[in-house]
Amino acid sequence: MALKDFINQFTQDVKEVAKSVTDKASDTIEITKLSAKISSEEATIAGLLKELGSAVLAKVESGEIKDEVAEDLVNKINNSKNLISVLEGKIQEIKDNAAAKAEEAKEAVEEKAEDVKEAVEDKVEDVKEAVADAVEPVVEEKATKVCPLCGVEVEADAKVCPVCGYEFE
Protein backbone atom coordinates (compact mmCIF):
# COMPACT_ATOMS: atom_id res chain seq x y z
CA MET A 1 0.00 0.00 0.00
CA ALA A 2 2.99 2.26 -0.41
CA LEU A 3 1.43 3.90 -3.47
CA LYS A 4 -1.79 4.77 -1.60
CA ASP A 5 0.23 6.27 1.20
CA PHE A 6 2.21 8.25 -1.34
CA ILE A 7 -0.98 9.56 -2.99
CA ASN A 8 -2.46 10.50 0.40
CA GLN A 9 0.73 12.31 1.32
CA PHE A 10 0.79 14.06 -2.05
CA THR A 11 -2.85 15.19 -1.70
CA GLN A 12 -2.07 16.49 1.79
CA ASP A 13 0.96 18.40 0.44
CA VAL A 14 -1.07 20.00 -2.35
CA LYS A 15 -3.70 21.14 0.16
CA GLU A 16 -1.04 22.68 2.34
CA VAL A 17 0.54 24.53 -0.60
CA ALA A 18 -2.89 25.88 -1.57
CA LYS A 19 -3.53 27.03 1.99
CA SER A 20 -0.07 28.61 2.11
CA VAL A 21 -0.83 30.59 -1.09
CA THR A 22 -4.14 31.77 0.36
CA ASP A 23 -2.39 32.75 3.60
CA LYS A 24 0.26 34.66 1.63
CA ALA A 25 -2.43 36.68 -0.19
CA SER A 26 -4.20 37.60 3.03
CA ASP A 27 -0.79 38.35 4.64
CA THR A 28 -0.04 40.80 1.82
CA ILE A 29 -3.38 42.54 2.33
CA GLU A 30 -2.77 42.77 6.08
CA ILE A 31 0.78 44.11 5.58
CA THR A 32 -0.54 46.75 3.14
CA LYS A 33 -3.13 47.87 5.69
CA LEU A 34 -0.54 48.07 8.48
CA SER A 35 1.90 49.95 6.23
CA ALA A 36 -0.81 52.49 5.42
CA LYS A 37 -1.39 53.01 9.16
CA ILE A 38 2.37 53.48 9.68
CA SER A 39 2.47 56.08 6.85
CA SER A 40 -0.44 57.91 8.43
CA GLU A 41 1.31 58.00 11.82
CA GLU A 42 4.55 59.19 10.18
CA ALA A 43 2.61 62.05 8.57
CA THR A 44 1.19 62.92 11.97
CA ILE A 45 4.72 62.98 13.43
CA ALA A 46 5.96 65.21 10.60
CA GLY A 47 3.13 67.67 11.29
CA LEU A 48 3.81 67.66 15.03
CA LEU A 49 7.57 68.13 14.45
CA LYS A 50 6.75 71.20 12.39
CA GLU A 51 4.58 72.54 15.22
CA LEU A 52 7.31 71.67 17.75
CA GLY A 53 9.84 73.53 15.56
CA SER A 54 7.69 76.66 15.42
CA ALA A 55 7.10 76.55 19.18
CA VAL A 56 10.82 76.06 19.95
CA LEU A 57 11.79 78.76 17.39
CA ALA A 58 9.57 81.27 19.18
CA LYS A 59 10.98 80.32 22.60
CA VAL A 60 14.61 80.49 21.37
CA GLU A 61 14.00 83.90 19.81
CA SER A 62 12.32 85.18 22.98
CA GLY A 63 15.26 83.81 25.04
CA GLU A 64 12.98 81.44 26.94
CA ILE A 65 15.01 78.49 25.66
CA LYS A 66 18.80 78.66 25.94
CA ASP A 67 20.21 75.74 23.96
CA GLU A 68 23.20 75.76 21.63
CA VAL A 69 21.79 73.23 19.16
CA ALA A 70 18.40 74.97 18.99
CA GLU A 71 20.06 78.39 18.65
CA ASP A 72 22.26 77.10 15.81
CA LEU A 73 19.21 75.74 13.95
CA VAL A 74 17.32 79.02 14.49
CA ASN A 75 20.32 80.92 13.08
CA LYS A 76 20.33 78.69 10.00
CA ILE A 77 16.58 79.25 9.55
CA ASN A 78 17.06 83.02 9.84
CA ASN A 79 19.95 82.93 7.33
CA SER A 80 17.67 81.13 4.87
CA LYS A 81 14.89 83.67 5.53
CA ASN A 82 17.34 86.52 4.84
CA LEU A 83 18.48 84.82 1.64
CA ILE A 84 14.84 84.47 0.57
CA SER A 85 14.38 88.23 1.13
CA VAL A 86 17.44 88.99 -1.02
CA LEU A 87 16.21 86.65 -3.78
CA GLU A 88 12.71 88.19 -3.68
CA GLY A 89 14.36 91.61 -3.96
CA LYS A 90 16.18 90.45 -7.09
CA ILE A 91 12.93 89.20 -8.59
CA GLN A 92 11.29 92.57 -7.85
CA GLU A 93 14.30 94.36 -9.40
CA ILE A 94 13.97 92.30 -12.59
CA LYS A 95 10.22 93.04 -12.72
CA ASP A 96 10.83 96.78 -12.16
CA ASN A 97 13.53 96.86 -14.87
CA ALA A 98 11.23 95.07 -17.28
CA ALA A 99 8.44 97.57 -16.55
CA ALA A 100 10.83 100.52 -17.05
CA LYS A 101 12.12 99.05 -20.33
CA ALA A 102 8.56 98.48 -21.53
CA GLU A 103 7.72 102.12 -20.72
CA GLU A 104 10.86 103.32 -22.58
CA ALA A 105 10.02 101.17 -25.60
CA LYS A 106 6.44 102.48 -25.58
CA GLU A 107 7.68 106.10 -25.51
CA ALA A 108 10.19 105.40 -28.32
CA VAL A 109 7.42 103.86 -30.45
CA GLU A 110 5.12 106.82 -29.78
CA GLU A 111 7.91 109.25 -30.70
CA LYS A 112 8.64 107.31 -33.89
CA ALA A 113 4.93 107.25 -34.74
CA GLU A 114 4.81 111.05 -34.33
CA ASP A 115 7.87 111.43 -36.63
CA VAL A 116 6.29 109.17 -39.24
CA LYS A 117 2.99 111.08 -39.01
CA GLU A 118 4.81 114.38 -39.55
CA ALA A 119 6.85 112.95 -42.45
CA VAL A 120 3.66 111.62 -44.07
CA GLU A 121 1.91 114.96 -43.60
CA ASP A 122 4.89 116.76 -45.21
CA LYS A 123 4.87 114.25 -48.07
CA VAL A 124 1.12 114.69 -48.57
CA GLU A 125 1.63 118.47 -48.69
CA ASP A 126 4.46 118.01 -51.27
CA VAL A 127 2.27 115.72 -53.39
CA LYS A 128 -0.64 118.17 -53.20
CA GLU A 129 1.65 120.96 -54.43
CA ALA A 130 3.13 118.77 -57.18
CA VAL A 131 -0.37 117.75 -58.32
CA ALA A 132 -1.50 121.38 -58.26
CA ASP A 133 1.55 122.37 -60.36
CA ALA A 134 0.95 119.55 -62.85
CA VAL A 135 -2.77 120.24 -63.16
CA GLU A 136 -2.42 124.02 -63.49
CA PRO A 137 -1.65 124.11 -67.26
CA VAL A 138 -4.62 121.81 -67.94
CA VAL A 139 -6.89 123.86 -65.74
CA GLU A 140 -5.84 126.91 -67.71
CA GLU A 141 -8.85 127.08 -70.02
CA LYS A 142 -8.38 127.91 -73.65
CA ALA A 143 -10.65 130.66 -74.85
CA THR A 144 -13.22 129.27 -77.27
CA LYS A 145 -16.25 130.38 -79.20
CA VAL A 146 -19.16 128.50 -80.72
CA CYS A 147 -19.71 128.44 -84.43
CA PRO A 148 -23.17 130.02 -85.02
CA LEU A 149 -23.76 127.83 -88.08
CA CYS A 150 -22.89 124.27 -86.95
CA GLY A 151 -22.64 124.81 -83.21
CA VAL A 152 -19.14 123.29 -82.80
CA GLU A 153 -16.74 124.77 -80.26
CA VAL A 154 -13.71 126.34 -81.98
CA GLU A 155 -10.70 128.33 -80.82
CA ALA A 156 -11.46 131.94 -79.98
CA ASP A 157 -9.05 133.32 -82.58
CA ALA A 158 -10.25 131.05 -85.42
CA LYS A 159 -11.11 132.97 -88.52
CA VAL A 160 -12.90 130.03 -90.19
CA CYS A 161 -14.89 127.15 -88.62
CA PRO A 162 -12.85 123.98 -89.27
CA VAL A 163 -16.07 121.94 -89.54
CA CYS A 164 -18.47 123.92 -91.70
CA GLY A 165 -16.22 126.65 -93.06
CA TYR A 166 -18.21 129.47 -91.52
CA GLU A 167 -16.18 132.69 -91.62
CA PHE A 168 -16.12 134.55 -88.35
CA GLU A 169 -16.22 138.34 -88.54
Ligand SMILES: [Zn+2]
Ligand atom coordinates in the same frame (compact mmCIF):
# COMPACT_ATOMS: atom_id res chain seq x y z
ZN1 LIG B 1 -19.21 125.74 -88.20
